[in-house]
Amino acid sequence: MARFEPVLLRGIGQLDLTDIENYKQLGGFAALEKALREMTPEAVQGEVSASNLRGRGGAGFPTGKKWSFLPKDGRPRYLVCNCDEAEPGTFKDHLLLEQAPFQIIEGLLISAYAINAAQIFMYIRGEFLEGFRIFKRALDAARLQGYLGKRILGTDFSMDIVVHRGAGAYICGEETAMLESIEGKRGEPRLKPPFPANAGLYGMPTVVNNVETVSCVPHIIERGAQWFASIGPEKCPGPKIISVSGHVVRPGNYEVPMGIPARELIEEYAGGLFPGRRLKAIQPGGGSSAAIFEEDLDTGIDFDSLAAKRTMLGSGGFVVMDDTTCMVRASQTLTRFFEHESCGQCTPCREGGQWVARMVSRLEAGEGNESDLRVLSTINDTITGTNLCPLGDSIMPFLSSVLRRFPEEFADHVREAGCPFRVGVAASMAS
Amino acid sequence: MTPERERRASELVARYPESQSALIPFLQFCQAHDGYVTQQAIHDAAEIAGITPGEAESIASFYTLLFKEPVGKHKIQVCRTLSCMLRGADELQQHVRQRLGLGNGESSPDGRFYYEEVECLAACDRAPCLQHNLEFHYDVTPEDFDRLLDEWRASDPGVSMPAE
Ligand SMILES: Cc1cc2nc3c(=O)[nH]c(=O)nc-3n(C[C@H](O)[C@H](O)[C@H](O)COP(=O)(O)O)c2cc1C
Ligand code: SF4
Ligand code: FES
Numbered sequence: 001m002a003r004f005e006p007v008l009l010r011g012i013g014q015l016d017l018t019d020i021e022n023y024k025q026l027g028g029f030a031a032l033e034k035a036l037r038e039m040t041p042e043a044v045q046g047e048v049s050a051s052n053l054r055g056r057g058g059a060g061f062p063t064g065k066k067w068s069f070l071p072k073d074g075r076p077r078y079l080v081c082n083c084d085e086a087e088p089g090t091f092k093d094h095l096l097l098e099q100a101p102f103q104i105i106e107g108l109l110i111s112a113y114a115i116n117a118a119q120i121f122m123y124i125r126g127e128f129l130e131g132f133r134i135f136k137r138a139l140d141a142a143r144l145q146g147y148l149g150k151r152i153l154g155t156d157f158s159m160d161i162v163v164h165r166g167a168g169a170y171i172c173g174e175e176t177a178m179l180e181s182i183e184g185k186r187g188e189p190r191l192k193p194p195f196p197a198n199a200g201l202y203g204m205p206t207v208v209n210n211v212e213t214v215s216c217v218p219h220i221i222e223r224g225a226q227w228f229a230s231i232g233p234e235k236c237p238g239p240k241i242i243s244v245s246g247h248v249v250r251p252g253n254y255e256v257p258m259g260i261p262a263r264e265l266i267e268e269y270a271g272g273l274f275p276g277r278r279l280k281a282i283q284p285g286g287g288s289s290a291a292i293f294e295e296d297l298d299t300g301i302d303f304d305s306l307a308a309k310r311t312m313l314g315s316g317g318f319v320v321m322d323d324t325t326c327m328v329r330a331s332q333t334l335t336r337f338f339e340h341e342s343c344g345q346c347t348p349c350r351e352g353g354q355w356v357a358r359m360v361s362r363l364e365a366g367e368g369n370e371s372d373l374r375v376l377s378t379i380n381d382t383i384t385g386t387n388l389c390p391l392g393d394s395i396m397p398f399l400s401s402v403l404r405r406f407p408e409e410f411a412d413h414v415r416e417a418g419c420p421f422r423v424g425v426a427a428s429m430a431s
Numbered sequence: 432m433t434p435e436r437e438r439r440a441s442e443l444v445a446r447y448p449e450s451q452s453a454l455i456p457f458l459q460f461c462q463a464h465d466g467y468v469t470q471q472a473i474h475d476a477a478e479i480a481g482i483t484p485g486e487a488e489s490i491a492s493f494y495t496l497l498f499k500e501p502v503g504k505h506k507i508q509v510c511r512t513l514s515c516m517l518r519g520a521d522e523l524q525q526h527v528r529q530r531l532g533l534g535n536g537e538s539s540p541d542g543r544f545y546y547e548e549v550e551c552l553a554a555c556d557r558a559p560c561l562q563h564n565l566e567f568h569y570d571v572t573p574e575d576f577d578r579l580l581d582e583w584r585a586s587d588p589g590v591s592m593p594a595e
Pocket of ligand 1: 055057
C-alpha cells in the first residue's frame with residue numbers, strides 16, 4: 001500500500017530537525033520569506049481560508065474564519081499557541097514540539113503576520129520540560145539568523161514569541177482558561193461571549209491556535225491552498241496526525257490524509273491488533289470522545305464523518321481496546337481523569353463528575369449495585385450540556401457509549417461483586 | 432528577596448504586558464530552589480503581581496506542579512490514564528508503590544522520594560511511562576524501574592523541579 005507522503009512529520013526520524021540548518025535544508029523558512037516578501041497579510045489570510053484548514057486542537061473550527069473575526073479597531077492583537085496537550089490518548093503536539101520546533105515557529109510567524117498580531121504567546125504544558133528547552137533553543141537559533149525579533153529578514157515585520165510554561169492543569173488547554181493562566185490567574189474558563197476574538201488576553205483581541213494547526217500554515221503558503229484543500233474530504237481537508245495507542249502492534253503518531261478509514265489506520269499504519277485478539281472498542285478522538293466499534297471501521301477519520309457517528313475527531317487521540325479490556329476499568333480511568341481535572345466552577349461537572357467517578361470505581365471494585373447502573377445509564381442529560389465549558393460535557397460520552405453497548409459487562413460487575421477481567425492484578429489497584 | 436530573585440522578578444515582569452503574568456513563572460523559579468512553594472515565595476510573588484498573599488495562594492493552589500508543602504526530592508510521577516492502563520500501568524504502579532513503600536501523594540520520611548499517580552503525560556505510544564523530576568522515561572517495565580531506582584538512590588537531584 002502506498003503510504004501518504006508526510007507533510008508535518010517529514011524528515012522526523014531521519015534528520016535532527018531541532019537543528020535550524022537541517023530544517024532549512026528541507027525548505028524551512030521559504031514560506032516565511034514568501035509571505036513576508038511577496039504577500040500582504042490579507043493575501044496570507046485568504047490563502048489559509050481557501051485551504052479550508054480546520055483547527056487541530058479539538059473543535060475543528062475553520063482557521064481562516066477564526067482569524068477573520070478579529071475586529072479592526074486598532075487595539076493590539078495577540079496570537080496564542082496552544083501547546084498544553086493533555087487530552088488522554090493524544091501525543092502529537094508533544095512530538096511536534098520536541099522534533100519540529102522550527103515548523104511551529106515559522107507557522108506562528110506567518111500566522112502573526114496574517115492577523116497583524118502585536119505579540120505571540122507560546123503556552124507549553126508544564127510537564128513538557130524537555131520540549132520547553134528545545135523550543136527555547138530553537139527560538140535563540142531563529143533569532144540569531146534574523147527570523148525573529150526586529151525587522152525579520154530585513155522587512156518591516158517585527159515579532160517576538162513569549163514562552164509561558166504551564167504548571168499542571170488539563171483545563172488550561174481550554175482557550176479561555178489558557179488566557180486566564182497566562183494572565184497569572186487560576187485556570188478557570190471564562191463565560192462566552194465575549195469571545196477571545198473580541199476580549200481575549202489582557203482584554204485584547206486574541207486568536208488561540210493549536211500547535212498542529214499552526215504547523216500546517218507554512219505548507220499552505222508554500223504549496224498553495226489548492227494543494228491542501230485537495231487532500232481528503234472537501235469540508236475538512238489536509239494532512240492529519242493521528243496518535244494511535246493502546247492494543248495495536250505499533251502505537252505511534254501517524255500522519256494520514258484526513259478521511260482515511262479507521263481500518264486502514266489500524267491495519268496498515270499501526271500494525272494491526274495483537275495476534276488472536278479481537279477489537280472491542282476505539283476512542284477515536286481522545287478521552288472526551290464516545291467509542292466506536294467493529295462495525296464502524298470503515299468510517300473516515302475526519303471531523304464530519306466521526307460527528308455523523310455521534311463521536312468526534314477531537315484531538316486525534318485514537319485509543320484501541322481489544323477484547324481483553326474491561327469497559328468498566330477503562331471508564332474508571334477516564335471518569336477519574338475528568339473528576340481530577342474539573343476546575344470546579346460548575347455544579348454538574350464538579351459534583352456530577354465526582355459522583356460518576358465514584359460509582360464507576362465502586363462497580364470496578366465489586367461494591368456497586370443495581371441502582372448505580374440505573375443512575376449511570378440515566379444521568380447523561382443531567383451532566384451533559386449544562387456546563388460552562390466542554391470539559392463537563394466530556395465526562396459521559398465514553399461511559400454512555402460503552403454502557404449502551406456492553407450492559408451485561410457492567411451488570412456482571414454487580415452480579416459477581418468484582419471485575420471479571422481482573423486476573424493477576426490485585427483488587428487494591430482499582431482505587 | 433534575594434538579589435537573584437529580584438533580578439528574575441524584574442525580568443519576568445518586563446516580559447509581559449501585565450505584571451501578574453509573572454506570578455506563576457516566579458513561583459516556578461522559587462520552587463526550583465526551595466523544593467516547594469514557601470510562604471516567603473507567596474508573599475514575594477503577591478507583591479510582584481500587586482495582589483494579596485491570599486489571592487496568590489489561591490492561584491498557586493490551582494496548579495498541580497506547584498507543591499504546597501515540602502515533598503521528596505526525587506519526584507516520581509507515574510501515568511495512570513487509559514492508554515497506559517491498557518499497556519501495564521497497573522502492574523508498574525503496584526511495583527513502584529511496593530519498591531518505594533509509598534502510596535499516591537506520599538513522600539518518604541527521609542525526604543528523598545515522592546510518589547504520585549498522574550494523568551496522561553502525552554506519551555501514550557510508549558506506555559507505561561513516568562516522569563522523574565519532569566524527565567520522561569518511556570516503556571517502563573518493573574525491571575527498568577529497578578535499574579532507575581538504583582541510579583536515583585545513588586544520586587542527589589539537588590534542584591529537583593527545574594523551572595527551565
Ligand atoms: C477541557 C479542554 C481542553 C483542551 N485542551 C486543548 C489542548 O491541550 N490543546 C489544544 O490545542 N486545544 C485544546 N482545547 C481546545 C481549545 O479550547 C481551542 O479550541 C483550541 O486551542 C483552538 O485551536 P485550533 O482552532 O487551532 O484548533 C481544549 C478544550 C477544552 C474544552
Ligand atoms: S465544565 Fe467543569 S471544567 Fe469547565 S468550567 Fe465548568 S467546572 Fe470548570
Ligand atoms: S495515558 Fe499515559 S501517557 Fe497518555
